[in-house]
Amino acid sequence: EIVLTQSPGTLSLSPGERATLSCRASESVSSSYLAWYQQKPGQAPRLLIYGASNRATGIPDRISGSGSGTDFTLTISRLEPEDFAVYYCQQYGSSPRTFGQGTRLEIK
Amino acid sequence: EVQLVQSGAEVKKPGESLKISCKGSGYSFSSYWIAWVRQMPGKGLEWMGMIYPGDSDTRYSPSFQGQVTISADKSISTAYVQWSSLKASDTAMYYCARRDGYKVFDFWGQGTLVTVSS
Numbered sequence: 001e002i003v004l005t006q007s008p009g010t011l012s013l014s015p016g017e018r019a020t021l022s023c024r025a026s027e028s029v030s031s032s033y034l035a036w037y038q039q040k041p042g043q044a045p046r047l048l049i050y051g052a053s054n055r056a057t058g059i060p061d062r063i064s065g066s067g068s069g070t071d072f073t074l075t076i077s078r079l080e081p082e083d084f085a086v087y088y089c090q091q092y093g094s095s096p097r098t099f100g101q102g103t104r105l106e107i108k
Numbered sequence: 109e110v111q112l113v114q115s116g117a118e119v120k121k122p123g124e125s126l127k128i129s130c131k132g133s134g135y136s137f138s139s140y141w142i143a144w145v146r147q148m149p150g151k152g153l154e155w156m157g158m159i160y161p162g163d164s165d166t167r168y169s170p171s172f173q174g175q176v177t178i179s180a181d182k183s184i185s186t187a188y189v190q191w192s193s194l195k196a197s198d199t200a201m202y203y204c205a206r207r208d209g210y211k212v213f214d215f216w217g218q219g220t221l222v223t224v225s226s
Contacts, residue, residue: 001170033211035212035213037153037213039153044203044205044216044217044218044219045145045153045203045205045213045216046216047212047213047214050210050211050212051210054210056212056214057214088152088153090153090155090212090213092211092212095167095169096155096169096170096171097143097155097169098155099152099153099154099155100152101152102152102153
């Protein structure tokens with residue numbers, strides 16, 4: 001089973017700042033099958049990024065993903081109030097599919 | 109419009125059985141895998157398993173194999189997860205999600221809260 005470790009656990013930033021979230025895999029994620037999801041309190045997760053760097057439908061271009069192998073990054077270039085949430089990475093290249101433990105992005 | 113609508117919240121006692129549902133609409137239900145994801149209170153997301161409604165091919169996470177049963181009835185566009193004997197540790201929010209052509213979860217249900225308490 002591939003273990004995904006996200007860092008930091010909590011990130012405190014102000015609107016307008018840049019956020020960089022990390023996801024490290026215990027072994028290489030095949031074909032960059034790495035996704036990012038956003039979850040707000042009381043809501044289901046929402047797909048942001050798939051294939052490590054492809055934005056899902058309707059996701060603004062200030063949100064981007066990068067990386068390959070075992071190291072992946074989600075970047076939000078200019079934080080908007082609606083971006084403060086919990087973010088999860090997920091690998092879907094091998095079974096079982098696994099999620100990281102999440103990074104909480106909070107308003108400073 | 110693609111929608112996944114889950115059944116309502118449940119309160120059960122330890123040892124009881126339960127089956128919760130996820131009804132898809134707005135797309136060809138038989139042609140997409142449906143996954144189930146657990147979220148325990150205040151915790152992260154865990155992939156339980158998934159089913160292909162077209163032929164009922166089912167895959168389980170080793171952590172959930174033998175603990176739950178995932179099924180689907182394509183005639184009514186509904187997927188299920190069931191427990192034969194609930195435990196307090198099954199208390200969680202359960203989400204269903206559609207796996208798209210890129211193998212990611214593009215649409216999610218609203219979640220079903222299961223509370224198991226004596």
